[in-house]
Amino acid sequence: MSKTTLDALDAAVRAHLADENPGQYVTGWALTTATTTESDDATDYDTECPAAQPAHVTLGLLDIGKTLVLDTRGGTDG
DSSP states (O other), X not given: OOHHHHHHHHHHHHHHHHHHSTTOOOOOOOEEEEEOOTTXXXXXXXXXXXXXXXXXXXXXXXXXXXXXXHHHTTSTTO
16 A cells, blocks of 8 residues: 555554544554455455554554454354
């Protein structure tokens, strides 16, 4: 991802969360994506996060994100 795009994504995440959670500020974020093409059966995955964010922060966010998704859906069968 280009620095310009990553900076725009960072600004958008921060603006959105400031709007949704007044008085709170973002200490880290991670975005995971899945992409494919119409002619390909394969899926590519990618993760983006702020360039200066430590790996342990990104891994922790991805782990808690997985837990939140499973809890929201009622477990692995949801």
